[in-house]
């Protein structure tokens with residue numbers, strides 16, 4: 001592609017404005033579990049398409065003109081270069097409108113925002129990923145990254161929890177992940193007659209997980225706050241310190257750049273200080289101790 005220096009500069013200025021949405025097109029929509037679908041988005045502008053990058057754990061703000069804007073984690077492969085997956089659950093006004101769009105439709109995207117998962121801290125260590133329901137979406141880029149550089153990490157285990165077997169996200173990818181060297185254990189709250197796996201909360205999986213070197217283990221988790229609370233309790237019992245545990249928080253968010261205060265958690269803003277936090281840094285503000 002041949003671009004004049006002026007045009008390149010103009011593109012850079014537009015993309016670097018954190019308030020400005022860029023137009024993306026829906027390339028494909030994959031129905032995942034009830035009320036949840038993955039949207040693969042591509043930038044219409046080829047210059048932005050070529051320069052867009054994100055780190056596992058970051059999120060974008062997706063904008064539907066006349067409806068509103070929502071924070072959505074990027075569930076794509078970070079090494080992808082064209083299509084950026086976002087796995088979205090219908091919650092209210094904006095996500096409902098998004099769910100009515102078809103491939104080819106356009107919307108606005110600004111980002112990426114937020115702090116990523118601490119992959120550098122995981123090098124050479126055993127890694128436990130704990131996901132509850134749609135909490136697997138922000139962890140999926142980590143899985144792709146671990147698979148791409150598998151030899152750089154120790155044992156990698158993915159613990160999945162869902163209400164029902166139909167609520168387990170991305171089941172079509174599990175075989176590839178296991179073949180790539182990731183152990184997967186799953187559990188459901190309510191089993192169907194065909195389900196032969198575990199029944200119970202995800203923390204039960206932690207209680208019986210082989211942990212050969214707890215001091216060299218990092219745990220990354222995302223899911224309902226109550227699930228994360230009990231995950232920490234189980235992990236502590238297995239010898240993990242709070243500073244070895246990281247979580248992604250999905251608090252209500254509006255500006256995404258640390259100004260409006262909607263996502264304030266204690267002295268931190270989830271949008272710019274998170275959404276990924278080290279547990280000991282954020283624990284005092286989660287307020288679920290009594291649960």
Ligand SMILES: Cc1cc2nc3c(=O)[nH]c(=O)nc-3n(C[C@H](O)[C@H](O)[C@H](O)COP(=O)(O)OP(=O)(O)OC[C@H]3O[C@@H](n4cnc5c(N)ncnc54)[C@H](O)[C@@H]3O)c2cc1C
Pocket residue numbers: 059068069070071072073074086087088089090091092093094095096134137138249250251252253270275
């Ligand atoms: C950093 C971050 C990453 C996120 N990643 C994803 C993702 O990958 N996939 C996904 O489906 N959703 C994700 N969310 C949640 C998503 O932003 C909300 O579901 C969305 O904003 C709801 O907007 P709405 O207009 O559809 O619903 P609204 O009409 O605004 O709200 C509908 C209901 O959902 C509740 N709600 C709104 N926002 C949130 C929130 N952030 N957390 C919990 N409840 C909320 C409201 O209180 C209300 O009860 C993420 C949120 C954050 C902050």
